[in-house]
Amino acid sequence: MMKNNWKIGVLGMAFCLCTGMAAQAQTYTPTPENLQARKEFQDNKFGIFLHWGVYSMTARGEWYMNDRNIHRDEYAKLASGFYPSKFNAAEWVSQIKASGAKYITITSRHHDSFSMFETKESEYDIVDATPFKRDVLKELAEECQKQGIKLHFYYSHLDWKREDYPLGRTGKGTGRPKGKENWQTYYQFMNNQLTELLTNYGPIGAIWFDGVWDQPESFDWQLEEQYALIHKLQPTCLVGNNHHRTPYAGEDFQMFERDLPGENKAGYSDGQEVSALPLETCETMNRTWGYNIEDQNYKSTKTLIQLLVRAAGKNANLLMNIGPQPNGELPATAVQRMKEMGEWMAQYGETIYGTRGGDVEPHVWGVSTRKGNRLFIHVLDYQDKALYLPLKAKVKKAIRFVDGTPIAFSQDKEGVLLKFPEVPTETDYVVELLLK
Numbered sequence: 001m002m003k004n005n006w007k008i009g010v011l012g013m014a015f016c017l018c019t020g021m022a023a024q025a026q027t028y029t030p031t032p033e034n035l036q037a038r039k040e041f042q043d044n045k046f047g048i049f050l051h052w053g054v055y056s057m058t059a060r061g062e063w064y065m066n067d068r069n070i071h072r073d074e075y076a077k078l079a080s081g082f083y084p085s086k087f088n089a090a091e092w093v094s095q096i097k098a099s100g101a102k103y104i105t106i107t108s109r110h111h112d113s114f115s116m117f118e119t120k121e122s123e124y125d126i127v128d129a130t131p132f133k134r135d136v137l138k139e140l141a142e143e144c145q146k147q148g149i150k151l152h153f154y155y156s157h158l159d160w161k162r163e164d165y166p167l168g169r170t171g172k173g174t175g176r177p178k179g180k181e182n183w184q185t186y187y188q189f190m191n192n193q194l195t196e197l198l199t200n201y202g203p204i205g206a207i208w209f210d211g212v213w214d215q216p217e218s219f220d221w222q223l224e225e226q227y228a229l230i231h232k233l234q235p236t237c238l239v240g241n242n243h244h245r246t247p248y249a250g251e252d253f254q255m256f257e258r259d260l261p262g263e264n265k266a267g268y269s270d271g272q273e274v275s276a277l278p279l280e281t282c283e284t285m286n287r288t289w290g291y292n293i294e295d296q297n298y299k300s301t302k303t304l305i306q307l308l309v310r311a312a313g314k315n316a317n318l319l320m321n322i323g324p325q326p327n328g329e330l331p332a333t334a335v336q337r338m339k340e341m342g343e344w345m346a347q348y349g350e351t352i353y354g355t356r357g358g359d360v361e362p363h364v365w366g367v368s369t370r371k372g373n374r375l376f377i378h379v380l381d382y383q384d385k386a387l388y389l390p391l392k393a394k395v396k397k398a399i400r401f402v403d404g405t406p407i408a409f410s411q412d413k414e415g416v417l418l419k420f421p422e423v424p425t426e427t428d429y430v431v432e433l434l435l436k
Contacts, residue, residue, distance in 0.1 A: 001289045028250040037236040042278045043354045044102035049321035051289040054078040056326040062290030069173025072161045079129035087328025089143040099338030100345030103150035113161035141201040150205035157211035168214035198233040212243040246273045253278040279316035291323035301340040313367020315357030351376040379429040390415045394436040401430035
């Protein structure tokens with residue numbers, strides 16, 4: 001991910017593909033299997049993001065190497081002590097499923113170049129460079145298949161260690177020599193690793209790219225060829241790219257970092273138009289992506305639930321991040337938050353899973369979601385007993401979703417007036433409207 005405070009100068013620039021490449025990429029036509037995978041992705045609505053790597057040992061987040069200008073040779077020594085003895089894939093997947101999440105996105109290789117899987121392309125990986133000697137992605141993939149949860153792989157386009165990666169805006173103090181850049185060898189390295197990930201780990205739901213913002217807009221990443229490789233290896237594997245721009249041809253979903261679609265509070269989405277592709281917003285459970293021992297600023301369960309609901313109301317998935325500890329455990333507070341979110345989803349998931357953004361546009365008070373002729377009104381922040389909805393569709397019945405209690409309403413040609421028996425005080429006061 002982009003560092004939280006490293007964005008203002010870069011994000012105002014347009015990161016787009018060169019004209020020739022964009023024209024070539026327009027030939028991409030998703031297969032029926034891919035389109036079905038997109039629908040299933042939208043139906044899932046909720047995923048857990050895991051930023052985990054040797055940087056967790058520093059307990060200062062995933063940008064520590066760049067932030068402190070750690071020489072690549074010194075940083076690489078972290079691998080010799082990385083031994084996550086308490087990692088248990090079955091436990092991880094069970095804890096994540098308890099949240100109600102339907103998929104996991106985990107960092108296979110972050111900006112620091114360390115691969116969290118066994119790769120023939122480098123010895124700087126969790127099997128060859130650490131005493132742990134276990135392929136955690138392989139174990140996680142097998143467990144996801146057992147427990148019926150989708151697995152997605154984050155993959156960094158940039159690299160702070162390899163000499164052949166063209167020097168970019170970041171990683172300037174990590175000791176890489178100038179004049180050793182070789183885009184073609186680096187590009188081949190990435191594609192070889194992607195081939196491994198999409199060949200050796202079973203069905204993968206998506207490849208989640210990050211790092212295009214490291215190079216100037218004129219840089220040709222040859223994305224159309226890379227995307228084509230992914231779709232050839234696994235047609236149902238979706239492609240997304242955290243470049244903070246309107247999607248390029250060949251991408252299957254659009255992501256928004258720390259913002260809901262159409263918003264730009266975090267400063268990452270300046271100029272990013274909301275597309276017709278499936279949407280996903282990613283956010284941290286506390287403040288940082290990778291494990292940070294000083295960051296105990298966890299969002300409340302209420303805040304997390306309301307974020308999930310607001311994302312659904314904007315027709316988007318929520319990808320909620322956790323930074324696993326260096327010993328291989330998920331932080332206890334994060335596990336507790338997931339448990340509490342799961343309890344809520346067990347009761348209200350019907351109003352989230354499989355829905356799309358509803359007929360009533362998002363407001364300060366809340367959002368709406370829809371499934372068939374059922375419209376769910378999610379009242380999140382409202383201090384009155386009556387709520388007017390600008391809704392043209394004819395309403396047959398209104399009930400409180402949780403217990404079926406009838407909700408009084410009146411309707412004119414402009415909308416519907418709901419009359420609550422009490423002022424809504426819950427995390428999410430859900431009213432179900434049955435439409436004609």
